[in-house]
Amino acid sequence: MYKKSILLFILIISWSSLTPAQSENRITILYDAFGKSSNMTKDWGFSALIEFNGQRVLFDAGNDAEIFAHNVAAAGVDLLDLDFVIASHRHLDHTAGLNHLMDVNSAVKIYAPKESFGVFGSVLPSAFYRKKEDLPAHFRYYDGKPPEIMTFGSAWPDGNFEYIEKTTEILPGIHLISLVSDTPGTKELRELSLVIETDKGLVIIVGCSHPGVDLIVKEASKIDKRIYLVLGGYHMPTATDDKIKSVADTLMSKLQVQHVAPDHCTGEPAQSVFRDLWGSRYIYSGVGSIISLPN
Numbered sequence: 001m002y003k004k005s006i007l008l009f010i011l012i013i014s015w016s017s018l019t020p021a022q023s024e025n026r027i028t029i030l031y032d033a034f035g036k037s038s039n040m041t042k043d044w045g046f047s048a049l050i051e052f053n054g055q056r057v058l059f060d061a062g063n064d065a066e067i068f069a070h071n072v073a074a075a076g077v078d079l080l081d082l083d084f085v086i087a088s089h090r091h092l093d094h095t096a097g098l099n100h101l102m103d104v105n106s107a108v109k110i111y112a113p114k115e116s117f118g119v120f121g122s123v124l125p126s127a128f129y130r131k132k133e134d135l136p137a138h139f140r141y142y143d144g145k146p147p148e149i150m151t152f153g154s155a156w157p158d159g160n161f162e163y164i165e166k167t168t169e170i171l172p173g174i175h176l177i178s179l180v181s182d183t184p185g186t187k188e189l190r191e192l193s194l195v196i197e198t199d200k201g202l203v204i205i206v207g208c209s210h211p212g213v214d215l216i217v218k219e220a221s222k223i224d225k226r227i228y229l230v231l232g233g234y235h236m237p238t239a240t241d242d243k244i245k246s247v248a249d250t251l252m253s254k255l256q257v258q259h260v261a262p263d264h265c266t267g268e269p270a271q272s273v274f275r276d277l278w279g280s281r282y283i284y285s286g287v288g289s290i291i292s293l294p295n
Contacts, residue, residue, distance in 0.1 A: 037288025061097030068097030088207025
């Protein structure tokens with residue numbers, strides 16, 4: 001009887017130690033303008049907490065610091081318990097909540113897009129501008145003796161930023177896709193997307209998809225052609241029906257995406273198209289939603 005009790009105790013402990021690890025593989029939507037949650041405030045913008053294999057990652061921080069703080073608290077998220085943060089791009093509907101994050105946890109590493117001049121801060125060699133040696137010193141930058149590297153200010157000077165210029169594997173199986181938008185209105189804007197390798201294919205989290213959600217997925221497919229899930233803003237709030245259907249067809253037929261979870265700037269007509277076209281492979285992910293991930 002004693003041996004049976006010990007065996008039962010071991011089995012219970014083993015089972016309980018496995019359960020949390022399984023539940024951690026998920027995405028919680030912390031910020032969006034639509035959703036079913038009555039405890040969280042809806043507002044234009046995006047933020048998500050990704051929990052995967054023990055890593056806790058904040059992706060973007062929404063449009064308003066107070067709303068972000070409220071939704072984080074409502075979801076029971078501890079911002080001190082983050083492994084790192086990703087700021088997908090410089091637009092305020094993805095970054096304003098960083099003000100609250102800085103108040104709570106200014107030491108956490110924040111991966112941000114590297115841009116020549118940007119809100120996250122940047123550096124440039126002083127060789128980037130032409131010199132005019134025969135000008136009097138008081139006409140010249142730095143009196144004609146500029147530093148070799150020029151450092152520019154940040155909207156969050158206390159932030160622990162690491163700048164990403166090209167697609168980078170930041171941890172084994174966790175990548176940041178770095179692409180530059182060629183879309184009118186956002187030309188030259190660099191955007192980061194998060195890619196996680198799972199046993200069922202890639203999970204891709206996008207912020208606004210300014211470079212094009214199809215192009216982001218194509219870039220990610222260089223890592224693994226199996227695309228399990230694309231979650232986030234697809235950036236089609238003003239797109240025509242033909243454009244929406246073209247992107248939807250590309251993701252489904254050409255890139256063979258298994259599941260879609262459109263958020264934020266995807267747009268209401270596009271939500272309808274993806275929901276109807278994908279059926280059971282469409283995953284609803286408004287604010288407050290929790291989406292399970294494979295291992």
